[in-house]
Amino acid sequence: xxxxxxxxxxxxxxxxxxLMVGQKALVVAIxxxxxxxxxxxxxxxxxxxxxxxxxxxxxxxxTIVLKAVLIPWFLLRVIDRVGIRREIEPYVNVPASLLLCLxxxxxxxxxxxxxxxxxxxxxxxxxxxALSMVLIGLFLMVTRRKAITQIIALLTVENAVFLVAVGATxxxxxxxxxxxSFDVILAVLVLGVLVHxxxxxxxxxxxxxxSNLRG
Amino acid sequence: xxxxxxxxAAPLATAGLGALPGPRRPKEVVLVSGLATTFALxxxxxxxxxxxxxxxxxxxxxxxxxxxxxxxxxxxxxGLLSGLYAVGYLERxxxxxxxxxxxxxxxxxxxxxxxxxxLLVAVSNNLGILWIAVEATTLASxxxxxxxxxxxxxxxxxxxxxxxxxxxxxxxxGTVLLFASGQGVLGEEMSALDWTRLIxxxxxxxxxxxxxxxxxLMIGYGTKAxxxxxxxxxxxxxxxxxxxxxxxxxxxxxxCSVYAILRVHLVSKAVLGPEFSxxxxxxxxxxxxxxxxxxxxxxxxxxxxxxxxxxxxxGIMAIGFGLGGETAVLGALLHMTxxxxxxxxxxxxxxxxxxxxxxxxxxxxxxxxxxxTPVASxxxxxxxxxxxxxxxxxxxxxEMTILKAGFFGPQLAVVAVFLAALVLLFCGFxxxxxRLTLGPDTKPKERAVLPERLDLAMGTTLVAAAVAVVSAFYxxxxxxxxxxxxxxxxxxx
Numbered sequence: 085x086x087x088x089x090x091x092x093x094x095x096x097x098x099x100x101x102x103l104m105v106g107q108k109a110l111v112v113a114i115x116x117x118x119x120x121x122x123x124x125x126x127x128x129x130x131x132x133x134x135x136x137x138x139x140x141x142x143x144x145x146x147t148i149v150l151k152a153v154l155i156p157w158f159l160l161r162v163i164d165r166v167g168i169r170r171e172i173e174p175y176v177n178v179p180a181s182l183l184l185c186l187x188x189x190x191x192x193x194x195x196x197x198x199x200x201x202x203x204x205x206x207x208x209x210x211x212x213x214a215l216s217m218v219l220i221g222l223f224l225m226v227t228r229r230k231a232i233t234q235i236i237a238l239l240t241v242e243n244a245v246f247l248v249a250v251g252a253t254x255x256x257x258x259x260x261x262x263x264x265s266f267d268v269i270l271a272v273l274v275l276g277v278l279v280h281x282x283x284x285x286x287x288x289x290x291x292x293x294x295s296n297l298r299g
Numbered sequence: 300x301x302x303x304x305x306x307x308a309a310p311l312a313t314a315g316l317g318a319l320p321g322p323r324r325p326k327e328v329v330l331v332s333g334l335a336t337t338f339a340l341x342x343x344x345x346x347x348x349x350x351x352x353x354x355x356x357x358x359x360x361x362x363x364x365x366x367x368x369x370x371x372x373x374x375x376x377x378g379l380l381s382g383l384y385a386v387g388y389l390e391r392x393x394x395x396x397x398x399x400x401x402x403x404x405x406x407x408x409x410x411x412x413x414x415x416x417x418l419l420v421a422v423s424n425n426l427g428i429l430w431i432a433v434e435a436t437t438l439a440s441x442x443x444x445x446x447x448x449x450x451x452x453x454x455x456x457x458x459x460x461x462x463x464x465x466x467x468x469x470x471x472x473g474t475v476l477l478f479a480s481g482q483g484v485l486g487e488e489m490s491a492l493d494w495t496r497l498i499x500x501x502x503x504x505x506x507x508x509x510x511x512x513x514x515x516l517m518i519g520y521g522t523k524a525x526x527x528x529x530x531x532x533x534x535x536x537x538x539x540x541x542x543x544x545x546x547x548x549x550x551x552x553x554x555c556s557v558y559a560i561l562r563v564h565l566v567s568k569a570v571l572g573p574e575f576s577x578x579x580x581x582x583x584x585x586x587x588x589x590x591x592x593x594x595x596x597x598x599x600x601x602x603x604x605x606x607x608x609x610x611x612x613x614g615i616m617a618i619g620f621g622l623g624g625e626t627a628v629l630g631a632l633l634h635m636t637x638x639x640x641x642x643x644x645x646x647x648x649x650x651x652x653x654x655x656x657x658x659x660x661x662x663x664x665x666x667x668x669x670x671x672t673p674v675a676s677x678x679x680x681x682x683x684x685x686x687x688x689x690x691x692x693x694x695x696x697x698e699m700t701i702l703k704a705g706f707f708g709p710q711l712a713v714v715a716v717f718l719a720a721l722v723l724l725f726c727g728f729x730x731x732x733x734r735l736t737l738g739p740d741t742k743p744k745e746r747a748v749l750p751e752r753l754d755l756a757m758g759t760t761l762v763a764a765a766v767a768v769v770s771a772f773y774x775x776x777x778x779x780x781x782x783x784x785x786x787x788x789x790x791x792x
Contacts, residue, residue, distance in 0.1 A: 198507040207479065218472065225465065234461055241468045245475055253479040257489040260427030264471065267434040271464060274441055278460065281445070282453050294454035 086134040090251055093123045093130075094213040097247065098189070101220050101240055105181050108171040110232050114159045117236050117243075121151035124243055128250050140255045146265055147246065155239065155272055162276050163232055166283045175227045185220045192216030199252070210251030217244035231279045231289040235272070242268060302347060303354045303361060303422060306340040306371070309333060310378065310415035317407035327386045330407050334375075334382035337414065341375035344368065349780055355424075359493060362424035365784025369632065370421040370558045372781065373639040377550045378414035380643050380763055384650075385410055385543035387756025391654055395749070405442060406541065413439040413547055420555040426474045426492040429559055430467070433523060436552060437463045443544035444536045455535035462522060462532045470519025470559075473512040477566070480508035494562055501569035510575065513567040517560060517579050524556035526583040526617060527590035530610045534594075537606035538659060542650030545602070546643050549609050554635055557616055561789060564620060573623055581621030585713060587614025588720045595727040601649050601659045604731055608645070608686055611724055612638050612694075618717055619701040620789070622708055628789045630700030632782050636774075637693030638686075640767040645682035647760040651675040655749045665742030666734055672751050676736040678760055683732045685767055687725045692771045 100120040104113050128144025131137070163169070174181065192215035199208035221241035225234050249256045256264070283289050313333025317326060345368040347354050354363040363371065385406055392398040398406075416435035423429040437460065445456035478492055484503040485491035497504070522529035537545055560580070567576035591611040598604045612634070619631025652668060652675045653659035669676040688694040698721065705714030742748070751757070774782075 195511070198511070211476075214472075218468075222465065225461070231457070238461065238464050238468065241465070242471070245468060245472045248472065248479065249475045253475065253482050254487055256475065256478060257427065257487065257492065259489055260425075260431070260492065263427065263431035264434075267431055267438070270438050271434070271460075274438055275460060278441075278445070278453065278457055281448070282457065285450055285453055291457065294457055 086130060089130050090127050091209055093127045094210050094247060094251065096120075096123045097243065098213050098216060101217050102182065102185060104236070104240070105185050105220065105224060106178060108174075108178075110163050110169055110171060110230065111160065113171075113233060113236050114156050114163075117159075117239060118152045118156040120240065120243055121147060121155075124246055124250070125152060127247065128255070131250060131254075135254065137254060139258045140250070142258065143255060143261045143265075144250075146262075150265060150269060151239070151243070155269075158272065158276060159232060159235065162279055166279070166289060168230065168232075168289060171228055171230050171233055174229065181223070181227060185223060188219040188223060189216040192219055207252040211248055214244040214248045214251075217241070217247070229290050229292045231275075231282060231291050234291065235275050235279075239268075239272070301354075301356050302340065302344050303356045303363060306337060306344050306375075307415060307418055307422070309337040309340055310411040310418065313337070314408050314410075314412035314415060317411060318404060320404065323403070326404075326407055327389075330382050330411065331386060333411060334379045334414070337411075337418070338375040338379045341371050341418070345372050345781060346777070348784070349777060358490065359495065360425040360428055360489060361419075361422045362495070363422055364788050365781060365786075366558065366561065366788040367422050367424075369636070369781045369785040370554050371418060372778070373554055373636060374414070374417050374421055374551045377546060377639060377643060378411075378417075380647075380759060381410060381414070381543045381547050381551075383759040383762075384546070384647055384756050385541075387754050387759060388541060388543055388650070388654075390754060391756060402446065406446065406543070409439055409443050410543055410547065413443065413544070414551065417547070417551045417555050421558055424493050424495060425489065426477060426494070426497075426562075427489070428492075429562070430471055430474050433470070433520070433556070433559060434467050436555070437467065437523070440540075440544065440548060440552070444540045446541050446544070447539065449539070451535075452539040455532075455539040459532045459536045462529070466519045466522025466529060468519070469515045469522070473515030473517075473519055473563075476508050476512035476515065480505040480512060494566055497566050498569045501566075504570050506571060509567065509570045513563055513571070513576055514579070516563040517576070517583070520556050520559040520563065521583055524553055524560060524613050525587075525606075525610050526613055527587040527610060530587065530590065533610060534603040534606040537609070538600055538602040542646055542653075545605075545650070546646040549605065549646060550639050550642050553609060553613055554639065557613065557635065560617075561620065565789065577621045577623050579621075580617045581710065581713060584614045584617030584619075584621055585717060587611065587617065588717060588724070592720050592723050592727065595724055595731065598731055599661055601653060601661065601664070601735065604728070605642075605645055605649060608724075608728060609642070612642075612686075615698065615701065615721075618713070619704075622701065622705050622710060622714075624704055624708065625786060625790050627701055627704035627708070629782070629786050630697050630704060632785050632789070633700060634694065634697035636778070636782060637697055637770065640763075640770045641682065641685035641692065641694060643763045644678060644760065644767050645686050647756065647763060648675050648678035648682055651751075651756060651760065652679060655751065656746065657749075658746075661731070661735060663743065663746060664735065665740065665746070666738035667736070667740035667742070669736045670740055671742065671748050674751055674757065675760075678764055679732060680736055681764060681768075683728060685771075687728045688721070689725075692767075
């Protein structure tokens with residue numbers, strides 16, 4: 085029962101990544117990231133309640149507050165300020181991207197089969213979703229041009245890692261988890277500051293303009 | 300108070316004081332004395348280790364063994380040099396009106412903060428702490444890369460942060476997978492991520508999870524070390540970062556990421572046997588040396604040239620560790636030590652040259668700098684001799700040690716390619732620097748050159764050069780003992 089719920093949420097996270105690949109509006113991508121983080125938090129709370137692990141509840145609520153609310157709010161504010169709404173034509177068009185991502189999902193699942201028989205029964209399924217999300221996140225990073233999309237792709241990869249931490253282990257030690265969360269928040273703030281500076285200088289946050297340095 | 304914690308607290312306190320507003324002189328005194336204290340404390344900590352103790356803190360999450368002690372001392376040494384040079388650098392730039400008071404505060408706070416994060420990496424015994432510390436180094440250094448706020452600095456900072464973050468996300472995934480592999484054996488406490496415990500319980504870990512984890516961790520920390528093909532942020536970041544920060548990146552960051560890679564390597568060795576991670580290291584190392592070769596030959600910028608030289612050196616170290624065996628590991632660790640002495644000379648003299656010519660592009664500096672800025676150019680030539688591994692300097696001996704180990708080992712083809720690349724790199728680097736310093740005077744007429752002065756930055760460069768030259772002929776016994784202890788850590792596990 086609890087395992088079904090976890091797998092359902094993990095599948096939901098995978099769907100959210102595919103939806104990100106499938107559309108170009110930045111606002112929608114940010115909201116999808118929020119939903120994805122909410123699902124991650126739900127996995128944590130469900131496992132925390134079922135297995136009586138209070139520290140999982142702490143980290144799951146932290147995830148919801150920070151990643152489902154604060155970070156999306158911050159990113160929405162950034163795009164509001166710089167006034168850019170849509171991703172321009174990506175390097176690879178949307179239908180082709182979706183097909184490629186399907187292939188990446190197969191790769192992710194194939195690799196995760198080796199995890200079968202690790203500590204918990206659902207480990208390899210969760211790892212399969214997570215590895216697929218990592219690969220698709222990287223794919224988004226290299227094929228999209230807007231700085232914000234790259235940040236969201238990075239955060240998606242990071243969510244995938246946390247999914248492994250919650251689903252395949254019984255949650256990272258609290259100190260480590262808090263340290264990681266703190267670093268991630270700081271990284272998002274720094275990235276936001278950089279986006280501002282880039283928009284100020286280049287009057288665009290199109291990262292393909294950042295191409296003076298070669299050789 | 301715990302000596303180890305004091306070593307970490309000293310640069311952190313220096314950073315805090317550096318961030319406060321205030322007149323210039325006292326803040327500079329605070330910076331230099333803070334970093335000198337840090338260096339002294341690092342030596343004292345290493346001394347404790349040599350006296351037979353194992354300094355620990357936080358229930359063993361921080362721990363100093365031979366490898367940690369070596370990296371700790373080397374990094375703190377570079378931190379002190381960087382601080383001294385930073386003061387001179389700011390003085391020069393402020394005289395020319397390039398740097399505002401706000402930027403000065405930024406540099407005075409971020410340099411020690413960066414060092415504090417690096418030192419935390421060097422003493423971590425816990426994969427979680429290690430990750431947090433490496434991420435902290437990235438965040439501390441990104442505004443140093445963006446320091447000059449030019450178009451190119453923002454581009455470099457963006458690449459640096461995005462690539463670094465992807466690498467760190469990989470490393471985090473590896474950390475989680477390694478944690479997962481020990482579930483049920485090591486428990487869920489913080490200490491389940493300690494290497495000492497992971498290695499002690501190696502046979503009980505889930506091998507496939509460990510294998511997956513090692514790949515992700517090596518790619519992740521390899522990105523921070525600048526191993527090819529994850530090296531692309533390095534040339535941009537080196538060109539844009541001010542020299543005091545550049546040297547911390549080129550030496551401190553490199554040593555610390557090599558340290559992280561080695562810890563992963565040791566866990567992998569204990570669980571999967573030596574071949575798996577040695578192959579990986581050998582592949583990454585060889586790729587780095589081979590990637591650096593063509594870019595050094597066609598280089599158009601002095602600081603980018605140094606970046607490719609860095610990629611080469613981290614590749615050499617990876618090859619040394621990848622060959623395995625006591626001799627090769629000794630060579631690689633000696634390489635790290637000598638590189639720590641030689642690289643600052645190259646960075647500082649190149650930085651001075653660039654500052655006086657107001658550009659680091661070869662075309663804008665023009666050939667024949669020896670006639671215009673003899674001291675800086677002479678020091679750059681000396682540094683070139685050292686970093687290319689010419690005899691009698693240290694890097695020649697460490698490279699020879701690695702080659703010797705390689706030629707007596709089974710990986711003959713790899714070593715042959717490696718040797719060929721080394722020869723090409725040597726010629727390429729000399730060609731570039733020779734053209735710049737010794738060639739005919741081709742300075743563009745419209746560009747003015749500032750006169751050389753014996754200021755603090757130049758003084759620091761001279762001291763660094765003296766240390767590097769002396770180190771070729773004489774290493775203190777205690778440093779040799781540290782290198783030997785580090786070799787034992789890497790080989791024995």
